[in-house]
Amino acid sequence: MRYFVTGVSGQLGHDVMNELAKRGYEGVGSDIHPSYGGADDGSAVTTMPYVSLDITDRDAVMKTIEEVKPDVIVHCAAWTAVDAAEDEENRPKVKAINVDGTQNMADAAKAVDAKMFYISTDYVFNGQGEEPWKPDCKDYAPLCVYGQTKLDGELAVANTIDKYFIVRIAWVFGLNGKNFIKTMLNVGKTHDRVTVVSDQIGTPTYTFDLARLLVDMSETEKYGYYHATNEGGFISWYDFTREIYKQAGYTTEVVPVTTAEYGISKAARPFNSRLDKSKLVEAGFEPLPTWQDALSRYLKEIL
Numbered sequence: 001m002r003y004f005v006t007g008v009s010g011q012l013g014h015d016v017m018n019e020l021a022k023r024g025y026e027g028v029g030s031d032i033h034p035s036y037g038g039a040d041d042g043s044a045v046t047t048m049p050y051v052s053l054d055i056t057d058r059d060a061v062m063k064t065i066e067e068v069k070p071d072v073i074v075h076c077a078a079w080t081a082v083d084a085a086e087d088e089e090n091r092p093k094v095k096a097i098n099v100d101g102t103q104n105m106a107d108a109a110k111a112v113d114a115k116m117f118y119i120s121t122d123y124v125f126n127g128q129g130e131e132p133w134k135p136d137c138k139d140y141a142p143l144c145v146y147g148q149t150k151l152d153g154e155l156a157v158a159n160t161i162d163k164y165f166i167v168r169i170a171w172v173f174g175l176n177g178k179n180f181i182k183t184m185l186n187v188g189k190t191h192d193r194v195t196v197v198s199d200q201i202g203t204p205t206y207t208f209d210l211a212r213l214l215v216d217m218s219e220t221e222k223y224g225y226y227h228a229t230n231e232g233g234f235i236s237w238y239d240f241t242r243e244i245y246k247q248a249g250y251t252t253e254v255v256p257v258t259t260a261e262y263g264i265s266k267a268a269r270p271f272n273s274r275l276d277k278s279k280l281v282e283a284g285f286e287p288l289p290t291w292q293d294a295l296s297r298y299l300k301e302i303l
Contacts, residue, residue, distance in 0.1 A: 001218070003027045004070035004114075006055060006105065007077030008045060009038040011174030012119060015211035016074050017045035023215060028068050031077065038176045055101035065108035072218045074117045075105045078150070082123075083266040085145040098149035099156060106160040115165070115223075117214060118157045122170040122202065123147030127270020130201075132234075134276045135168065135225040144267035165217055166225045167210075170273045171240075174207030175301055182302070184241050188252040198238035198256035202273030203229040206294035213280075213288060222283045227275035232290030234274050243292060247299055 003020055007013040008029035020027035021044030029045060030053040031037060040046055053064055055077055065073070079097040084090055102118060109116040125133050126141035142148040157164050173179040187194055205228065213228055235243075238256040245252050259269065280287055288294070 001025055001071040002069070003072045003074060003218070004065065004068050005029050005074045005076060006053070007031060007075075008050070009033060009036065009176070010076060011172060011177045011179065012207040012210060013074070013076035014038050014043075014045050014176035015174055015207040016076065016214060017048055018043050019211040019215050021045070021048060025215070028070065030064070041175065055104055056096045058104045058107075061101075061104040061108050062111065065105075065112055065114070069112050070114050072115045072117070073105060073109050074214060074218075075102060076119050077101065078119070078153075079146070082144065082146045085149070086266040091145060094145055094149050095152075098146075099152040102153035103156040103160070106157045106164075109163075110161045113163075115163045115218060116157060116161060117165045117167060117218070118153060120154050120166055120168045121147065121150050122168060122270055122273040122275055124151040124154065124168070125270065125272075127268075127272050129272050130274070131272075132274035132276035133227070133272075135227045135279050143270060146267060162223065163221070164223055165214075167214065167217075168225070168227050168275060169205040169210060170202045170229050170275060171204040172207060173204060173298060175298075180237070180240070181244055181295070181298065184244050185248060185250075185303075188245055188248070188250045191252060193253040193255060194241065195255045195257045195262065196238040196241045197259050197262050198236045199258050200269055200271050200273065201234050201236055203232065203234055203275065204240060204291045204294065205229040206288070206291070206298060208297070209288040209294055213285060216285055220283075224279075226279055226283075227277045228280060228288065229275055229277065230288045230291035230294045231277075232292050235291070240291075243295060244299075247296055248303060
């Protein structure tokens with residue numbers, strides 16, 4: 001099978017390309033940069049075919065996909081700067097990328113009859129309560145611009161094609177790019193004490209593990225909505241930070257605070273990011289390893 005992957009300069013796209021190479025699949029990567037703009041870590045993604053593509057340019061998207069003729073499109077490209085999305089001047093661009101760009105990819109997938117993956121987020125829900133969100137739940141109520149545009153992207157895919165996998169993830173970390181773990185490690189080097197919110201609950205997602213699952217899914221026709229984060233139980237950002245420092249050997253003190261005590265951010269964050277992943281097992285897919293194990297493997301890569 002031939003794959004076309006968007007956003008390969010980001011955390012997930014980078015790992016998807018490497019997973020494809022590992023399995024001997026043909027993968028064509030793309031991003032907005034003139035050439036591959038991610039970490040030059042010597043992995044397969046740095047040597048695989050690359051196409052510069054602006055997903056908001058409809059004609060360019062249609063032309064590129066018709067030329068590549070992929071069997072599977074893995075759409076990882078997105079605006080992910082949650083707070084910056086709230087700025088009035090950024091909102092048109094956020095919509096252009098997360099909604100219009102996704103619509104362009106869905107239309108192109110339909111034109112060549114390709115399967116399509118759309119990577120979404122827990123932010124499509126209102127983040128209230130304590131019950132894990134089920135993948136087929138339609139009680140959408142995004143709290144911020146980012147969440148609304150990701151939901152609109154979901155709907156663009158689901159209303160355009162039948163051969164889709166909409167996969168919601170949360171608390172993402174990977175080798176390529178910035179993430180919470182890298183931030184907390186940097187802060188822990190220069191501070192004896194850090195405060196971290198303890199009332200936002202979810203589970204981390206390691207892109208290395210997620211990439212394996214996505215390729216597993218692409219080999220099937222078990223289409224639909226799924227949730228995919230690492231196993232290991234639901235935790236708070238405070239819990240996560242404590243485990244990061246413990247595994248990294250830091251002695252930095254971690255102090256729990258509420259979201260209100262921490263201070264208001266531009267974009268409202270969901271308190272309940274618990275995602276129900278039982279549908280993965282029901283469909284016969286292998287769940288991701290525990291987040292504790294994922295963190296251990298990740299720290300060995302970056303420290």
